[in-house]
Structures are given as C-alpha cells and as structure tokens.
Amino acid sequence: MATRIFLVLIMAILVLMIATFSLSLVEKEEIALIENQEGKSLNIVDDLYDIEGNQIPLESLLEGKVLLNVWASWCITCLVEHPFLKSITQSKDVKLIGINYKDQSFNAEKYLLENGDPYIFSIYDLSGEFSLKLGVTGAPETFLLIDGVIVSHRIGEVNMEIWNEKFAQYF
Amino acid sequence: MGSKLSYANFSVLLIACAYLAYQFLQDNFSFIYVFENSSNLLPVFYKFSAFWSAHEGSFLLMILFLSGSLAVNNLLFWEEKWIPISNATIAFILFFYLLFQIFTSNPFLTFDILPKNGTDLNPLLQDPLLAIHPPVLFAGYVFYAVTFSLVIAGLFRGFDKELFKNLKLWAGISWFTLTLAILLGSIWAYYELGWGGYWFWDPVENIVLLPWLAGTAFTHSLIYSRNKILLSWMVFLGISTFLLSILGSFIVRSGILNSVHSFASDPSRGIFLLSLFALFAFASLGLFFSKSVLLKSNWPELISKQYLLVLNNIVLVVILLIVFLGTLYPIVTEVFYNQKLSIGPDYFSSLITPLVFVLIALFLAEQFLGYLKSNQRNTLIISIIIASVFLFLFISELNPVTLGLIFVALALIILLLRALVEFFSTKDIKVMHKILGHFSVVLLTFSVLLNHEFSETIDVKLKPGDEIEFSGATLKLESINVEGQANFDSVVASFSVLESNLKKTLVSEKRVYKIGGVITAETGISSSLIKDYHVVLGDRYQDGSWSIRYSINYGIMMIWISSILLLFAMLYGTIRRHGY
Numbered sequence: 045m046a047t048r049i050f051l052v053l054i055m056a057i058l059v060l061m062i063a064t065f066s067l068s069l070v071e072k073e074e075i076a077l078i079e080n081q082e083g084k085s086l087n088i089v090d091d092l093y094d095i096e097g098n099q100i101p102l103e104s105l106l107e108g109k110v111l112l113n114v115w116a117s118w119c120i121t122c123l124v125e126h127p128f129l130k131s132i133t134q135s136k137d138v139k140l141i142g143i144n145y146k147d148q149s150f151n152a153e154k155y156l157l158e159n160g161d162p163y164i165f166s167i168y169d170l171s172g173e174f175s176l177k178l179g180v181t182g183a184p185e186t187f188l189l190i191d192g193v194i195v196s197h198r199i200g201e202v203n204m205e206i207w208n209e210k211f212a213q214y215f
Numbered sequence: 216m217g218s219k220l221s222y223a224n225f226s227v228l229l230i231a232c233a234y235l236a237y238q239f240l241q242d243n244f245s246f247i248y249v250f251e252n253s254s255n256l257l258p259v260f261y262k263f264s265a266f267w268s269a270h271e272g273s274f275l276l277m278i279l280f281l282s283g284s285l286a287v288n289n290l291l292f293w294e295e296k297w298i299p300i301s302n303a304t305i306a307f308i309l310f311f312y313l314l315f316q317i318f319t320s321n322p323f324l325t326f327d328i329l330p331k332n333g334t335d336l337n338p339l340l341q342d343p344l345l346a347i348h349p350p351v352l353f354a355g356y357v358f359y360a361v362t363f364s365l366v367i368a369g370l371f372r373g374f375d376k377e378l379f380k381n382l383k384l385w386a387g388i389s390w391f392t393l394t395l396a397i398l399l400g401s402i403w404a405y406y407e408l409g410w411g412g413y414w415f416w417d418p419v420e421n422i423v424l425l426p427w428l429a430g431t432a433f434t435h436s437l438i439y440s441r442n443k444i445l446l447s448w449m450v451f452l453g454i455s456t457f458l459l460s461i462l463g464s465f466i467v468r469s470g471i472l473n474s475v476h477s478f479a480s481d482p483s484r485g486i487f488l489l490s491l492f493a494l495f496a497f498a499s500l501g502l503f504f505s506k507s508v509l510l511k512s513n514w515p516e517l518i519s520k521q522y523l524l525v526l527n528n529i530v531l532v533v534i535l536l537i538v539f540l541g542t543l544y545p546i547v548t549e550v551f552y553n554q555k556l557s558i559g560p561d562y563f564s565s566l567i568t569p570l571v572f573v574l575i576a577l578f579l580a581e582q583f584l585g586y587l588k589s590n591q592r593n594t595l596i597i598s599i600i601i602a603s604v605f606l607f608l609f610i611s612e613l614n615p616v617t618l619g620l621i622f623v624a625l626a627l628i629i630l631l632l633r634a635l636v637e638f639f640s641t642k643d644i645k646v647m648h649k650i651l652g653h654f655s656v657v658l659l660t661f662s663v664l665l666n667h668e669f670s671e672t673i674d675v676k677l678k679p680g681d682e683i684e685f686s687g688a689t690l691k692l693e694s695i696n697v698e699g700q701a702n703f704d705s706v707v708a709s710f711s712v713l714e715s716n717l718k719k720t721l722v723s724e725k726r727v728y729k730i731g732g733v734i735t736a737e738t739g740i741s742s743s744l745i746k747d748y749h750v751v752l753g754d755r756y757q758d759g760s761w762s763i764r765y766s767i768n769y770g771i772m773m774i775w776i777s778s779i780l781l782l783f784a785m786l787y788g789t790i791r792r793h794g795y
Contacts, residue, residue, distance in 0.1 A: 051504045058500070061543075062493050067550045068471045069485045118730050120250060120330050146732050170732070 387789025648788030
C-alpha cells in the first residue's frame with residue numbers, strides 16, 4: 045500500500061514537472077523573438093564619427109532613403125552578405141551607410157580593403173552605444189530609413205530573397 | 216563480442232574528438248563550432264580547452280566519457296553477472312545521446328567560406344581552472360549513468376555481493392568526481408568571476424548540487440544495503456541521482472533558466488532532452504515499482520548506526536527538496552504567472568543551515584551511540600540537558616551565528632578527540648574515511664559560518680598613491696600600468712596591504728579582449744589560512760581615480776582545505792574498500 049501511494053506521488057510529480065517544463069519551452073520560443081524596430085524614428089543625441097575619425101553630418105542619415113547596415117570585421121555573417129551588399133549598391137540607386145559595430149578601426153579598415161567597400165561611409169561605433177539606441181541586438185542587421193523613420197528592419201543576413209521580401213518595394 | 220563492440224564504439228568516438236580537437240589546434244575556422252569558440256590569437260592551451268567550451272563540444276566530450284566508462288566496465292568486469300544488463304542500459308543511453316548530438320548539436324558543421332579569424336573563446340572561460348572544470352563535471356554525470364546501469368542490473372538479476380562491491384566502487388568514483396567538479400567550479404567563481412564569493416545559489420550551481428545531494432544520500436544508503444536494510448530506498452536514490460543529472464543537462468542546455476552558465480538556447484534541444492528525461496524517468500521508475508516487491512527491505516532498529524543513517528538520508532533528501540523547489544520555482548512562476556523571479560541566497564541559507572546542524576548533530580550522536588545504548592544513557596542525557604541549560608543562559612547574549620560557530624567548533628573538537636582516543640588506544644582508526652569525511656564536513660561548515668559572519672566589503676575611490684584604512688589594515692593603490700598580451704590589453708593595478716607591519720602585494724587587472732571587445736576583471740587576492748584580501752579594479756573616473764571593491768574574506772582557504780580533505784576521504788573510502 046505504501047509503495048502504491050509512493051508510486052502515485054512520484055509519478056504525479058514527474059508528470060507535473062514535465063508538463064511545466066514543456067510549457068516553459070513553448071513560452072521561451074515566444075520570448076526569444078527579438079523586437080523589430082520598424083516604425084520608430086531615428087533619434088541621435090551624440091556626435092557621430094566615421095572609421096577615419098571624421099565627424100558625420102546628421103543630415104546624411106535623416107534625409108531621404110538610407111540603408112543602414114550593421115557590420116564588423118569579426119562577424120562571419122557580415123562577410124557572407126558582403127558580396128550581396130556590393131552588388132545591390134552597384135545595380136540600384138541605394139544609399140548604403142555602414143555601422144561598424146564593436147570593432148577595432150584597423151581591423152575594420154583591413155576588412156574593407158580586402159573585401160571592397162560598398163558603404164558611402166561607416167559610422168564607427170566601438171562601444172556599441174549608437175547601435176544599442178537603434179535597437180541593434182548583434183551584427184549583421186539592416187535598417188531602411190526614410191526621412192529618419194525606420195520602415196524596414198532585418199535582423200540577420202540580407203540576401204536576394206530577404207531583399208525582395210523586405211526592401212525591394214521601396215526602390 | 217559485446218566487449219569488442221564497446222571498444223570499437225569508444226575508439227570511433229575518440230577519433231571523432233581528436234579530429235575536432237585537431238581543427239581547433241589548426242585554427243580551421245571553416246568549422247562553425249571552431250569559428251564561434253576560438254581565434255588565432257588564443258594561447259594553444261585554450262585552443263584545446265575551447266573544444267568543450269560550448270554546448271556541442273561539451274556534449275560530445277560527455278558522450279566520449281560515457282563510452283569510455285562502458286569500455287572500462289567491459290575490460291574489468293566482463294565476467295560479472297550484471298554486465299549484460301549494465302551494458303544494455305548504457306548502450307541505450309549512449310544511443311539517445313548520440314541521436315541528440317547528431318541531429319541537434321553537430322559540432323562538425325562547416326561554412327562554405329573560410330573566415331580569417333574566429334570570434335574567440337569567451338574570456339571568462341580563459342582560465343586554467345575552468346578548462347578542467349567542465350570535463351570533470353561531465354565525467355561525474357556520466358559515472359552516475361554507470362552507477363544507474365548497475366542499479367538497473369540489480370533490479371533484474373538481484374543484488375548480490377559482487378554487484379554491491381562494484382556498485383560501491385562506481386558510486387564512490389562518481390561521488391568523488393562530482394564533488395571535485397563542484398569544488399573546481401567554486402574556486403573558479405572565487406578567483407575569476409570577481410564577485411567575492413565561492414557559492415552563489417545560482418540556478419546552474421544548484422542543478423549540479425541536486426545529483427550531488429542525491430548521490431551523497433545514495434552512497435550512504437549503500438553502506439548497510441548488503442544487510443538488505445533500505446534496499447528499495449537505495450535503488451530509488453540510485454535512479455533519482457541519474458535522473459537529476461539528466462534533468463541538469465536539460466535545464467542548462469535548453470536555456471530555460473537564465474544563469475552565467477547557460478548555453479545559447481535552441482528550442483529543439485530542449486524538447487529532445489526533455490523527452491529523453493521523460494523516457495528515462497518513466498522507464499526506470501516504472502521498472503523500479505514493478506520490481507520493488509522483490510526487494511525485501513528491513514527496517515533498522517532504533518538507536519543504531521543504521522537508524523542514524525536513515526535519519527541522515529531523510530535530512531539530505533529534505534535539503535535536496537529545498538534546493539529543488541528554490542531552483543525550479545522561478546520556472547513555475549514564469550509559466551503560470553508570467554513573472555520573472557529569482558530566488559536569493561537567503562532562502563537557501565536560512566532553510567539549509569539548520570539542517571546542516573542536524574547532520575552534524577547526527578555525526579555527534581554516532582560518537583556516543585555506545586553510551587546511548589548502554590546503561591550510562593541517563594548520565595549522557597543529563598549532561599546534554601545541563602549543557603543546553605548552560606548554553607541557554609547565554610543565548611540572549613549571543614547571536615545565532617556565533618551560537619552556530621560554537622556548536623560546530625565543539626563538534627569539531629569532539630570528533631577530533633574521539634579519533635585521537637581511538638588511535639592511541641588501539642593504534643589504528645577503523646573507518647578512517649568516515650571520520651575524516653565527517654570531520655571535513657564539520658570543518659567546512661565552520662569555515663562557511665566564519666566567512667558569513669566576519670567578511671567585510673567596501674567600495675572606494677582611489678588614485679595611485681592613495682591609502683585607505685579598513686578593518687585594521689591599510690590598503691594602498693601603488694600604481695596603474697597598461698600592458699599588452701597576445702589576445703588582450705590590460706590595465707594592471709598594483710596594491711599593497713599593510714597589517715601589523717606585514718606587507719602583502721596584490722595585483723588586480725582589467726582586461727579588454729581584442730576580438731569582440733569584451734572586458735573582464737581579474738581579481739587581486741592575497742590569501743592566508745584565516746583571511747583573504749580581495750581587490751577588484753572597477754571603472755576609471757574623470758579625475759584619474761579608480762573605483763575599487765575591497766573585501767576581507769574570512770575562512771576561504773579553510774573552505775578549500777576542508778573540501779580537499781573531504782575529497783581525500785571519498786577517494787580513500789572508495790579505494791580501501793576494494794583493497795587496491
């Protein structure tokens with residue numbers, strides 16, 4: 045009798061535990077979705093500099109259609125999407141501006157020298173603070189701004205498929 | 216045939232591991248796993264240890280260990296009656312682990328392109344202690360799988376003398392390994408994390424503590440199980456220990472709890488591991504209940520060593536339940552109330568401390584068991600009452616921790632005296648490992664209380680050359696220098712501590728790793744038996760001064776020493792029993 049009560053108790057605890065864990069796994073998937081920044085407008089407080097240290101005029105970011113791409117020399121997916129970014133700047137009238145994210149400037153320069161530079165310029169963001177305000181969670185990410193408002197935001201690699209889905213309609 | 220297959224399995228896994236390790240040493244960043252966890256600036260030693268620094272590699276290593284213990288079992292115990300069922304059980308586990316590895320955590324995936332450099336090993340893991348902590352931990356987990364397989368074999372074939380002998384051997388090895396892993400992790404936390412503590416009741420620490428507590432109860436329940444005392448209880452603990460270790464893998468590797476230890480989470484892994492846990496839990500517990508009728512257990516008589524052992528097991532299981540609830544309750548609140556919650560150290564320490572005192576009281580009761588049984592019982596009871604009354608008169612003056620310290624110190628002295636008396640009267644100590652083990656647990660408790668009660672911390676702002684008086688010692692920031700290493704740049708701060716004409720130097724560092732720009736702090740520690748000076752360099756202020764966290768920690772060295780003594784006791788107890 046005692047064994048039977050023990051059995052029921054243990055099995056009940058097990059079932060409850062497994063049910064709770066399953067629920068928590070399901071919940072986790074929903075939480076794992078990173079927030080998309082579409083619809084927010086760009087709000088720049090600090091001065092911005094490019095990789096060489098020149099100050100960047102804010103109008104260049106806030107006027108017209110601007111494609112912002114977060115990259116770093118240590119980021120492998122950035123290297124993967126780099127050829128596509130080059131081809132898109134060559135074939136379409138795209139104003140592509142980079143955000144060099146948590147990178148050493150000499151590594152960044154070397155990266156552009158070796159792989160080509162499709163960017164008009166790249167904002168040098170060593171601390172990641174500018175990117176943080178923009179809502180960047182990592183590299184690569186790509187934002188399409190129209191007059192300072194984020195109309196499209198891609199977290200992760202941009203390729204032809206993603207381009208057609210998220211960005212092509214604006215160009 | 217079976218034994219040859221187990222060797223083949225081990226050899227193939229060894230080759231797979233060697234192949235992956237070779238890619239690390241060769242900086243072959245076309246392997247995604249190598250790319251994510253190594254870089255060409257990394258020292259060779261860490262390139263090698265980066266193998267098990269993330270989920271995929273560490274799981275592969277765990278499988279290698281499991282396969283290795285299967286091979287060792289076949290090599291040494293091929294003739295034993297229990298080996299077929301033990302082999303089948305381990306092979307069953309191995310099969311599902313390999314499926315998991317191949318389909319959700321393959322470390323051999325590659326890129327099409329060859330990246331120039333990797334994203335580096337997490338700087339916190341670039342520490343010699345942490346390079347060996349994970350393998351030891353996985354070995355501990357895996358050895359409990361072997362223990363589990365022996366228990367299952369016993370359920371089918373019956374528990375005989377030989378099986379008990381091997382069960383005690385594997386249980387001892389697993390217990391030792393898991394304890395060593397916990398100690399290494401604890402030492403790492405103290406020296407590397409810079410939080411000034413050795414145990415944080417962090418979910419993942421607790422998750423390792425669960426199988427350890429179950430394993431501790433299990434090892435103790437094995438002692439008298441040959442006399443069929445608490446046989447079914449012993450089997451239940453053996454199964455639970457293994458299940459808790461799988462549960463640990465699930466919780467750490469699915470990322471449902473947030474912790475410094477969490478691996479990057481992937482839902483499919485969680486689902487797979489949870490299913491695996493459910494499968495093993497229902498299968499093994501189902502088997503246990505269907506066979507438990509066959510396990511005739513005897514209930515020990517009151518006031519006997521066996522009875523004390525039952526009490527010990529009850530206390531350990533209660534501690535286990537406390538840790539279990541405290542660790543998993545945040546998951547429950549998140550699922551049902553959508554609230555993120557974390558349970559602080561106070562919950563654990565306030566509930567567990569009294570239970571540890573009960574354990575120590577049990578150690579003491581064992582010393583006087585002879586008196587309790589003899590006709591001198593009344594004398595003993597009267598003297599305990601007098602002592603309690605005596606203590607009670609002072610209770611209003613003393614705070615609980617001091618009272619605890621006095622109690623533990625008293626226990627320490629009594630245990631030591633008993634051992635000495637036994638040694639000088641018989642020129643021998645009969646169960647050395649038990650006495651040493653219990654002694655080190657009491658010493659550990661004493662050191663932890665000491666640390667809890669007397670340690671002090673302040674946050675100060677110092678310029679180079681500045682001094683500060685704190686708790687009877689003078690801390691001076693001697694100099695700040697910038698140094699460069701292969702894979703990081705560091706700001707090195709030299710301190711000196713002056714206490715009663717004794718000068719000690721401490722060096723604390725702040726490192727900026729070249730890849731990814733991660734900043735870590737290296738703590739400066741100067742240790743002695745009684746107290747440690749502990750300095751962590753913080754941020755620099757505009758005026759050139761630095762924020763510094765300065766602590767004086769008591770008893771840390773004694774905590775390490777008592778843990779090492781405990782490990783010795785476990786090892787000696789395991790080896791001695793087998794006459795090796």
